[in-house]
Amino acid sequence: MMKYKRKIYLQDTPRQEALNELLHHFTSERITETIRSTEALGRVTAHPVFAKMSNPHYHASAMDGIAVKAEETFSAHEQNPVQLKLGEGFVYVNTGNEIPSPYNAVIMIEYVDEIDEETVEIIEPASPWQHIRPIGEDIIQEEMLFPQGHKIRPVDIGVLLASQVIEVPVVKKPVVSIIPTGDELVFPNGETPPGKLVEFNGSVMVNYIREWGGEPALSAIVKDRPEEIREKLLDAVEASDIVIINAGSSAGSEDYTVHIIEELGEVFTHGVATRPGKPVILGRIKDKIVIGLPGYPVSAYLDLEWFVQPLICDYLQIPVPKRETLTVKLGRRIVGTMGAEDFIRMSIGYVNGEYIANPLPRAAGVTMSLVKADGMLLIPAHSLGYEQGESVEIELLKPRSEIKQAIVFNGSHDLSIDLLSSRLKEQDYSTKIISSHVGSMAGLMAIKKGEAHIAGTHLLDPETNTYNVPYIKRFLAGQEVVLYPFLKRKQGWLVPKGNPLGIETVKDIIEKEAHFVNRQKGAGTRILFDMLLKEAGLSSEEIAGYQREMFSHLSVAAEVKVDEKAVGLGIYSAAKTMELDFIPVSDESYELLMTKEFFESVQGQKLIEVIQSDCFRQDVLAIGGYEVMDHPEPVYFS
Amino acid sequence: MMKYKRKIYLQDTPRQEALNELLHHFTSERITETIRSTEALGRVTAHPVFAKMSNPHYHASAMDGIAVKAEETFSAHEQNPVQLKLGEGFVYVNTGNEIPSPYNAVIMIEYVDEIDEETVEIIEPASPWQHIRPIGEDIIQEEMLFPQGHKIRPVDIGVLLASQVIEVPVVKKPVVSIIPTGDELVFPNGETPPGKLVEFNGSVMVNYIREWGGEPALSAIVKDRPEEIREKLLDAVEASDIVIINAGSSAGSEDYTVHIIEELGEVFTHGVATRPGKPVILGRIKDKIVIGLPGYPVSAYLDLEWFVQPLICDYLQIPVPKRETLTVKLGRRIVGTMGAEDFIRMSIGYVNGEYIANPLPRAAGVTMSLVKADGMLLIPAHSLGYEQGESVEIELLKPRSEIKQAIVFNGSHDLSIDLLSSRLKEQDYSTKIISSHVGSMAGLMAIKKGEAHIAGTHLLDPETNTYNVPYIKRFLAGQEVVLYPFLKRKQGWLVPKGNPLGIETVKDIIEKEAHFVNRQKGAGTRILFDMLLKEAGLSSEEIAGYQREMFSHLSVAAEVKVDEKAVGLGIYSAAKTMELDFIPVSDESYELLMTKEFFESVQGQKLIEVIQSDCFRQDVLAIGGYEVMDHPEPVYFS
Known part of the structure; x- marks a missing residue:
């Protein structure tokens, strides 16, 4: 073939x-069709449209009150009330009623003293045409309502109907x-x-x-x-x-x-x-x-x-709509292709009062990158790209207000973050957590660079056998951040159902010639695996598959799922979700590092409230393999 | 009653x-319904939605080429080509094909030398997993695609289907x-x-x-x-x-x-x-x-x-959408109601590099004001309003790009302007003329204040019996403007069909006790009428209806239409459109005053081109009562 x-x-x-x-x-060939105006929402006028009737199409009362002849009221004042007789000197009118001839002014009912069924008294003169909506106050017959090429909005349907344009010529789709x-x-x-x-x-x-x-x-x-x-x-x-x-x-x-x-x-x-x-x-x-x-x-x-x-x-016959643009600071260097335009899908976070944008995966097969994209950066054909920290203008794919409201979560992913996002959104529809799964170390760096509000981290320090704190002290010295002890969770071997190779220890991986599914450098799980290797006195070169990197627990689990000889290291919830077997290896602290500004903000405190809520804790416990810390003491660094 | x-x-x-x-x-009660994902555009997710299948759900080739075992290619280089046999050392794959076991890399077809039907030769090594889209590259099974409260866009339907989410739970409307x-x-x-x-x-x-x-x-x-x-x-x-x-x-x-x-x-x-x-x-x-x-x-x-x-x-469960805002300069003072918020519909023009906004009619019955509004100004309850020239932020009701592109027409209205707008839009869908009918003098002032690109004007100077030029010299001294001689047109008495009162002269109006329908101060037609009065030695006090003012030829015609005793002064086209009789009084010059910047711009020159086009001239001549000036000399003022 x-x-x-x-x-x-x-x-x-x-x-x-x-x-x-x-x-x-x-x-x-452009074809015109005539449709009912009531059905015309979003359609485009094929020709200019003219009013067929004025609105109002008669002199109409603008108030509830009485219609009078203005000249008969000129002498009225408090010391000289004027009495008028029903049907001779006045008639009652409601808003919208026609003003019958020869009346030419309206007095509001509040200023009318009703003497008897037939008689009213007024103490202020009316000026001619007061409180009357003259013919055509809104729309004048034969005036142009819309040119051709006008996209019809709800209010436009109002003026079409009000001016007796019951059918409208539109361009066929x-x-x-x-x-x-x-x-x-x-x-x-x-x-x-x-x-x-x-x-x-x-x-x-x-x-x-x-x-x-x-x-x-x-x-x-x-x-x-x-x-x-x-x-x-x-x-x-x-x-x-x-x-x-x-x-x-x-x-x-x-x-x-x-x-x-x-x-x-x-x-x-x-x-x-x-x-x-x-x-x-x-x-x-x-x-x-x-x-x-x-x-x-x-x-x-x-x-x-x-x-x-x-x-x-x-x-x-309409212009191509343009998207709103926003000037953002680039979180990293972005390289272009010489001689061709590059369109880079970007995520944008509003952190520390600045819009920071970072590129999403550039592969044309990654549909999710378009789903997640907040904006699109164009690198022109003649440009080689932009430097980290440069200000660039990008087209927005989501409303600016939505971007500004979002909580940017970075670092190590945990399935509980999705649940947290969902519970938070229940409380406030306009807040959501935008997460990217880059691993614990990259999460720390995102906080350092002001690109995220929160980072999930579970970095084990082999020297002290403690989590996160030594790393924060080393890499974020001098920065005002808060570490919130969030969860304890189980790490272990993810293996196919029934554990066909019988994996129990890191040594088994080598001995049973298993295909290891590894995580990326800087991921907490990778650091844990390297420590296990070191403790067992083994070299990474002996591990088949060590070089290939996956970016999340779920990706590891997905790989294990389709290969009977595979094993990965990951959290219990991933094994459960993907219906794999789980051999526990250790308990670890999965914690949330936040900027102090965010932690102390209304949004930050609401987040903590949701974390400590009964419904969220039950969500997490229902997955299994977790322990939610009960009102833990946040740790401040500066 | x-x-x-x-x-x-x-x-x-x-x-x-x-x-x-x-x-x-x-x-x-919020009700959930499950609908086909293909029909879900614009609907809102009722619950978080998780992927049911990874995408790709197998290791897939990312290129057209051959699948190989990477380790068998490591020794390949130009001096040492490696030959591979079909079905043993390689198989052909197209983009999207599954990579069969035990192959683990793809070489692009461009780098493959086909020796015979069974044999290929390569001169570069392949690294493991190159040009392979691993399982879940795009979407990983069980990952959260969307939280609840997500409004589904076209691309979202793609990831739903790609991850085997054929039906999606949405909130009932x-x-x-x-x-x-x-x-x-x-x-x-x-x-x-x-x-x-x-x-x-x-x-x-x-x-x-x-x-x-x-x-x-x-x-x-x-x-x-x-x-x-x-x-x-x-x-x-x-x-x-x-x-x-x-x-x-x-x-x-x-x-x-x-x-x-x-x-x-x-x-x-x-x-x-x-x-x-x-x-x-x-x-x-x-x-x-x-x-x-x-x-x-x-x-x-x-x-x-x-x-x-x-x-x-x-x-x-979605946030209320927010409109884009724009900072504009106010063209006039706007007064608020103490103790209540005022919402003022505004027209916005982009003139001389600035956004200038002016209030539209405030009456709640004027639907057209909402149709025409480019934005909405909020005056807070505690504020008395804003001064002319003040910068304020307003919510946009139309896209900013549309506002920026629009040609702002002001001053005296003529029906030919609608035709001009329509012909211009035919040439360039993104350009349109936004016109407000305020009368000739107000048009001059709008040009003076930088609120309009063009003003229609037909101001007769009684001293010199010439049009427009004396007014421009008097009121726009020192400003760079261009006067374009546009049309000659007929002014005359607008009277009901058959001219029941037999109106011929201004004197007839008084003698036959006609109801005069007047125009507003500053309108060219008002100035003409006042001149006719003066010439006839008559006083405005003798004219019934003189005090009440209409703002356009069509409004005058609409009033005359419903009153057998009415008469107005106006242009032939208004009489024809409203099926009234027309008694000619004079010929006048209706001209276009433009800022020099606009006149010399690409948009301005395109406008002149359309004015001089055969199709536009025929449109105008078809109405009757007009003469379009043939390539007239524009007059520069400074």
């Missing part, structure tokens, strides 16, 4: 240039067909066997397109067979304004897409100068735009935004 | 206090019933007779509630009869989480609402310390929140946002 043309090299066309050419070729291709894909229903992948890019695209105002049409999955792809493409261009095919846009043996589009139509661009998102195909078949999106999710969604959203907006 | 209890005086409860009490009483009441209301269908008003508040509320994540239920219109209102309220509280009744919340003779809620349940608040929005009722019936909203649209929508949105967010 090895194929001709495997070694295609993609272009590096500048993104804006590729987009301009694409827009130039986009000639899909452009139809965007999405064709998922790939022998390995299955739609999300039930089990997914190894070698098969759930098709989810299509569902994500459907929802982006919907948000942008298009009409998505997700087709069945097409196998990696050129004749099937060809047929499907020809069908889709008939029924759509834009066609997306995903994936097959790179240069693999089954990446037929570019050849088929070339054969049936024309390819303008194959490859843009961006990372991720490079392997995109922009072309057309029969005057319809066809876009081949890459298979990696992050690449696919970015290309979708860069190339499909502008087409939809162009069709609707 | 005069009623007991007409003189109810409303409370002035602080808004936040009223809201806190309301939230305290909101006890509607809270049901918000809306009961429109009022004898004068009719649903928007066909004609609306005088004294009747189109019910549109309900449709606006439906759409706000939908946007905020609630499930609106708009009921039939209920007549102003206590027994009907009572019955409807009791039905609604059974079927809803929140009930809105609109209107009847103030103190009119038919405002039964507060009495009925008190009778059936409890009223917490009747009247809040805000302008607009004061007459709101907050209460409950049978443990369900009942809110009586005022009838005036602007009051109703603000109260809806202040009191109903927080309830919906509370139900969904």
Whole structure:
């Protein structure tokens, strides 16, 4: 099955240039449809819209009171009350009532003295037209309410109806067909066997397109067979304004897409100068735009935004929405690709009065990085990147207020942190814990650099056999921090169900030729394992798998789960969650290091309150392997 | 029909206090429903959501190439190529394929030399696990994907599906019933007779509630009869989480609402310390929140946002979204109400590098002011307001980029400006003309104060019988502005069809006892009328209606339309649009005054291009009564 043309090299066309050419070729006919104004939310006007009736469309009372002839009241004052007769000198009116001729002013009911059923007395004159809403006070018949290209909001529906515009001409939503291709894909229903992948890019695209105002049409999955792809493409261009095919846009043996589009139509661009998102195909078949999106999710969604959203907006005659931006300080150096734009997903924390941003994983396959991203940093094609501490402007993917409110948790991860986050959010919907699992040492460094409010840490000092304190004294000397003794938890061997190799000690790992699943340098668990090695007088070189690093207890457990010969070191809760066996090795202190400022803040104290609450303690105890410290004494350092 | 209890005086409860009490009483049971993840866009998670499968859920190739055993490649280099046999030393893999055991590294196809069908040669070693996406690279089974209270975005649907979360628990949308009441209301269908008003508040509320994540239920219109209102309220509280009744919340003779809620349940608040929005009722019936909203649209929508949105967010466990803010300079003094918060709808222009904001009409019945508003200024209860030139922070109702791009048009209005705006927008979707109709003199002042880019002006100087130039020299001395001769147009008498009074001259107005519909001071048309009066040797005191002022040609025409004895002075296009008769009086120059900076900008030159385009000229000529100047010479002043 090895194929001709495997070694295609993609272009590096500048993104804006590729987009301009694409827009130039986009000639899909813009269709207008007339819909009820009550159903028009979010739709876009196709033509200017003019009022068909004034609002109010008669002279209306603006108050509850009486309508009078102003000139008959001019002489009224406290010493000279004027009496008026019902039906001759006045009529009662409520707010919104028509002012009958010849009345031309309204007096508020509060200023009216009712003498009898027929007679009222007033002691102040009314000026002509007072408390009357004249015809057209709000909307004048024939005035332009909206130009074309206006996206209709709730209040706009009000003025449409108020001015008798019961139906409104809007631009039909452009139809965007999405064709998922790939022998390995299955739609999300039930089990997914190894070698098969759930098709989810299509569902994500459907929802982006919907948000942008298009009409998505997700087709069945097409196998990696050129004749099937060809047929499907020809069908889709008939029924759509834009066609997306995903994936097959790179240069693999089954990446037929570019050849088929070339054969049936024309390819303008194959490859843009961006990372991720490079392997995109922009072309057309029969005057319809066809876009081949890459298979990696992050690449696919970015290309979708860069190339499909502008087409939809162009069709609707609206500008492409711009995201809010924020100036942030970079927590570390970020390197760019010379000659291509780099788009870096960033997490942002508001710590010590500053917005600090750090890059999330850059791999195009890590969808979670896009889920977690607070913002997107663009490194231009001509730049090599930015230095640590530099101020840069980034596009926000989440509201600024949400970013500002978030508690940034860093360091060693523990499953209880998720439970804590959830309980805290119950108390205050606007607070959440944003956690990144980088290991205890990296957590300490994040506190040192002002990038986090809290770090989870369980660093055992082999010299003193104590946790955390020696490390804080060594690495955070002079900084005002607080160590909160949070949990005691069990560390042990994570082994497949039944412990097939019979692992009990670190020596067993070598003797039974187990595959060890290790943690990254600086992780508390790694330090513990190295200590166990040292105590046993063994060398890391004897441990198969020692070089490969996992970044969390759950990743270790996930690896152990699929390999009968595997063993890892980790916490009880990970073993339980992944249904592994657990051989206890030691008890350890998992503690929370916080900036003093955060610890003493309202948010910090609320966090402590939740930690000490009955419901949280029960959550943690229910997992097993934990002991929550009861109102422990926080330790201050400075 | 005069009623007991007409003189109810409303409370002035602080808004936040009223809201806190309301939230305290909101006890509607939060219900969870499980829906397909593919349908979950915009829904809110009811519980934390955990991954059911890792992604990838097997070790997957990250590249197209060959899978090898890394240790068998260690000796490869240019002088010592290593040959591998298919099925023994390597297998072909495409991106996403499973790496079969015992292979543990991938070499990209570009670095593979294919010797024959069975054999490949490599010249570089592979390191273990290179180009392999390990299990869980993206998502690890059992990790928390989202906490409760997370609003699902398109990319979130991707990680749900990728981790085999096919169904997701979300909070049921809270049901918000809306009961429109009022004898004068009719649903928007066909004609609306005088004294009747189109019910549109309900449709606006439906759409706000939908946007905020609630499930609106708009009921039939209920007549102003206590027994009907009572019955409807009791039905609604059974079927809803929140009930809105609109209107009847103030103190009119038919405002039964507060009495009925008190009778059936409890009223917490009747009247809040805000302008607009004061007459709101907050209460409950049978443990369900009942809110009586005022009838005036602007009051109703603000109260809806202040009191109903927080309830919906509370139900969904999400924070109330915050709007972006912008610091602007005030174009004029704005006065507040002592003891109450004032919410002022503002228009914002970006002129000469500064954001300048001016208040829009404050009347609670002017829905268009909310449609047009770029932002909302809050004057706190303890403040008397702000001075002209002061910098204040305002909440944005439109995107900042849209505000920054807009061309601010001020001064005298002409119907051709709408056509111009529409043609300009055709060329560039992101540019639009925001116009306010304030009259020629006010337009000149707006240019002088840096509040507008363009002003429409037709100021006749009686001394010299010339237009605009004498005024510019007098009032804008020393400022760099450009006058662009735009149109010649006809001014004349606007009279009802058939000219029943036979108006020909200004003298006829007095002699035939016509009702004159006047324009505001500073309007070019007002100056023209005053000149006509003076020429005829007549006094304004002899003109019935002279004191009352209209702010546009269309408002004058709308008044004339409903009064057989009316006459106004205005342009031909207004008469034509409103189907009135037109008796020509004079030809005048309607010109565009611009800041020099704007005139010479790219936007300014594009505007001139559109003015001179064939399609725009044809638009204007099609109305009649106009002559578009052909490539006129702009006049510079400084």
